[in-house]
Amino acid sequence: RLLEESANLSSPARAEANRRLFDELIPEKVPVDLLLAVLRLLLEERVSIRNLPMILEAIAETRGAGGPEAVCEHVRRRLGFQLIAELRRADGTVPLVQLAPEWERIFVTHEAGDGPAAPDVALPSDIFARLTGNIADALARAAESGTFAAIVTSSRRRRFLRTIMGARGLTAPVLSYDEVGTSARPALVGVVPS
Known part of the structure; x- marks a missing residue:
């Protein structure tokens, strides 16, 4: 559902860019089960997942190296600016x-x-x-x-x-x-x- 919502934004250009990104990365470069596991880990620590395109790109960068916890740590490093902004x-x-x-x-x-x-x-x-x-x-x-x-x-x-x-x-x-x-x-x- 989150993927659908990210691809149906009020800005048609942004929605299309998100849709292309999702089609390019899921499931070939970002398996759905890995994506869901990483999102769950982020949410457990109250990390916003609204920046789904960056999260997907960060997961794809890991190329499946390590388990969901290791991938989540890489995603957190990429989202560091967001984590710091809240504090x-x-x-x-x-x-x-x-x-x-x-x-x-x-x-x-x-x-x-x-x-x-x-x-x-x-x-x-x-x-x-x-x-x-x-x-x-x-x-x-x-x-x-x-x-x-x-x-x-x-x-x-x-x-x-x-x-x-x-x-x-x-x-x-x-x-x-x-x-x-x-x-x-x-x-x-x-x-x-x-």
Whole structure:
């Protein structure tokens, strides 16, 4: 239905361009099941999918490399400007909370699996509780000053942090440094201590 709506816009020229793009990419370069899986992952993180042509092009760029999660991460990098726009304050800065560098060493120590892209991390329950508690505290401190901040981390750890925050009921966005890009003006408003 979304594809049909994108091809039936009020601007006939834009609608025709979208229709040609869809016909060119679906299903040869972008399998429907992969498209739906990526859209589902984006929506789970409350990412707007209104820019469907860019999403399709980004999926096609991956040429099916990796599973839906890896493809979704590539799409998010392409949509970085959109993700940042939702967080940008009136002064143009993007409020961010980052993890202390010690967390990466802890993650490496507890990696499970041998996937080079983003291995799973199996944290012991006490470290998991400390991490999620410290994230919640850092976000709460930012909120006390009226700031809605996002967590920022490496691309390699973004999905992992999103997952553990979801398990704790934390809904703040989790961005990778790649998604922030070079055009944003990041403002570090907190650090998650180890």
